[in-house]
Amino acid sequence: MSNRTARYNGNAMRIIDNGDNSFSFAAIELPSTKISSTSFTRPADITAYTANDVVGPAVTGNLSFSDVSMISGAPIKIESAMMEIDVAAVPSGMSTFRLHIYNAAPTAIADNAAFNLIAADRSKYLGYITFTTPVDFGDTLISDVSALNKIIKLADNSTSLYGILETIGAYTPTSAAVKKITLVTSLA
Template sequence: MAGKDGYSASVTITRPADTTAYTAGDVVGPTVAALEFPQIGAAGRDAMITSAEFAWHVTAVPSGATSFRLHLYDVTPPSALADNAVWDLPAGDRASYLGYIDLGTPVDVGATLFVQSVQINKQVKLAGSSLFGYLVTVGAYTPASASVMKITLRTVAL
């Protein structure tokens, strides 16, 4: 959603219906794990990611779960990594890779785990009006089956 000078986009992730453990560095997401943040800025322009929010729809921090990192791309990553794959930056992804932002460690706020990162100030060049990414776990943990996560990014046009 675009404002006068700012944009906001959210992605809701529903994990596969399994409890297969993640190791540190694994991609977390749907079966095809590339995420799209639509309408996050003007096509072909620079944008600055100012903040990120991560909500995990579970009632307690899973044992071993720590923080998450969001690797960013200007197009759908050619690698097409799936949930629970080890994240890697292969040669075919290098041209579209924009770096990453650390989302932090979610904390228990009742029926949800939540973390926000403000003043990120990561500048990116958009190819289209969307950003793409892989969510990667920093710690090893066993997830709840079909758990839901939501990531919201906010940007300003440059």
């Protein structure tokens, strides 16, 4: 029998064949920090958002964050989040945003429609992250949230999270603006 790696209770262990019908075990330290990003281009229009509208791709406001953990169904900690908006100035009225988080794909809500925590999605809902008003760094706007320490549990057999971005303030967007959201996660 050769050396093998197995998982026990979410931890990786190396099973070592000692060659004399005995075995020993050695813990394997897995990197626990993951970085997952998603980006989207909002519709090519300047239709104003009202407060609490979904901001997302044209067809659906759903965002997907893949591989936020090495272990399916594990409890994880969202350590930090960053939102990048690729425009040169903060649009008038733009304020904070909420990223609503789900452990399975929620019901699609189109860009510029009112956010709704739909009854069928309640069991998938894990809470939200509030992004502050983005800061203008010339050609790019950034909202960075650190030290979140938000502990959530992934769905069984999944290493992904899903999100819906909601604007809290009413504003007129830049046509076809690209937004990127990055989550830094670790095993809880």
